[in-house]
Amino acid sequence: MSRLLRAITILLLAGSCGGGGGSGTSPDNLDNACSILQQRPGYYRAFRGTERKWGVPVHVQMATIYQESKFISDARTPLRFSLGVIPSGRQSSAFGYSQALDGTWKEYLASEGQRRARRDDIRDATDFMGWYMAQSNRELGIPMADARNHYLAYHEGRTGFRRGSYNSKAWLLRVSSEVGNRALVYEQQLKSCRHAR
Numbered sequence: 001m002s003r004l005l006r007a008i009t010i011l012l013l014a015g016s017c018g019g020g021g022g023s024g025t026s027p028d029n030l031d032n033a034c035s036i037l038q039q040r041p042g043y044y045r046a047f048r049g050t051e052r053k054w055g056v057p058v059h060v061q062m063a064t065i066y067q068e069s070k071f072i073s074d075a076r077t078p079l080r081f082s083l084g085v086i087p088s089g090r091q092s093s094a095f096g097y098s099q100a101l102d103g104t105w106k107e108y109l110a111s112e113g114q115r116r117a118r119r120d121d122i123r124d125a126t127d128f129m130g131w132y133m134a135q136s137n138r139e140l141g142i143p144m145a146d147a148r149n150h151y152l153a154y155h156e157g158r159t160g161f162r163r164g165s166y167n168s169k170a171w172l173l174r175v176s177s178e179v180g181n182r183a184l185v186y187e188q189q190l191k192s193c194r195h196a197r
Contacts, residue, residue: 024073033186034193046123054130063183068099073120097125148180
């Protein structure tokens with residue numbers, strides 16, 4: 001085998017390992033809020049802390065994290081490839097539970113004085129989401145329990161939300177409705193969940 005062919009093979013293997021999930025693993029049964037909290041008790045403490053601090057309900061946080069990362073701590077966007085085979089970076093800088101972009105994360109760190117916060121830490125990721133959604137509530141008037149519109153503002157940015165950029169993206173409107181529906185399901189489940197008391 002030539003050196004070039006061997007090098008391309010190694011690059012392809014390395015690229016296929018670096019997809020979206022990394023080494024973090026999600027809880028089993030992501031359709032059941034109680035099951036998630038039973039498996040990861042630290043999650044509920046993080047969600048409740050963010051709810052107390054920022055006013056974002058637990059079920060809204062959970063539905064957003066489900067959509068963004070499937071609760072995988074080190075989730076990343078897929079790799080891009082040049083010439084179809086050479087890895088050339090990721091689709092975006094989004095990382096962690098909340099899939100916060102580098103620029104927005106830096107803004108959060110500066111705003112909150114959180115120099116040691118990490119996107120792959122559930123407490124920091126939920127605090128970031130609470131900070132972002134509280135701003136969306138103030139600037140856009142989105143009610144804290146409105147998971148669908150919070151997701152649209154989270155995905156498009158507040159400027160994009162104001163302009164209605166999501167209206168030309170049928171797939172995003174579908175996904176945001178799914179986030180809203182999942183939040184309602186999680187809300188009902190949490191009412192009877194002993195881990196959420």
